[in-house]
Amino acid sequence: MKAHTSTSGPQCRHCTVPVDGSGDTCAFCASYTPPATVAQKIDVLVNRVDIIRSDGNEILRGLPADSPLFAIADLVSALCHLRQAAVLLDRANDVLEADAAVVRR
Ligand SMILES: [Zn+2]
Numbered sequence: 001m002k003a004h005t006s007t008s009g010p011q012c013r014h015c016t017v018p019v020d021g022s023g024d025t026c027a028f029c030a031s032y033t034p035p036a037t038v039a040q041k042i043d044v045l046v047n048r049v050d051i052i053r054s055d056g057n058e059i060l061r062g063l064p065a066d067s068p069l070f071a072i073a074d075l076v077s078a079l080c081h082l083r084q085a086a087v088l089l090d091r092a093n094d095v096l097e098a099d100a101a102v103v104r105r
Pocket of ligand 1: 013028
């Protein structure tokens with residue numbers, strides 16, 4: 001007889017990754033703390049945008065010299081928008097943090 005689940009052992013109660021039986025939480029979940037505040041969440045978002053931007057810049061640099069100009073222009077434009085997105089997220093974060101500071105007083 002075969003079980004329907006692919007894992008037979010105990011699983012992490014947070015992410016269902018198999019654990020070795022010495023608890024109900026895997027190593028990742030045991031040390032992971034999710035971003036708590038909006039400011040921290042936006043910080044994470046900005047970091048992700050930066051990673052995407054750097055990926056995009058790498059693609060741009062790797063394009064062959066005879067690539068279609070309109071495609072290059074669109075790619076450059078998209079990267080500029082991503083930079084703007086990071087700037088706007090930072091600005092929103094500053095305002096939110098200032099606002100939260102006022103509330104705490
Ligand atoms: Zn887990």
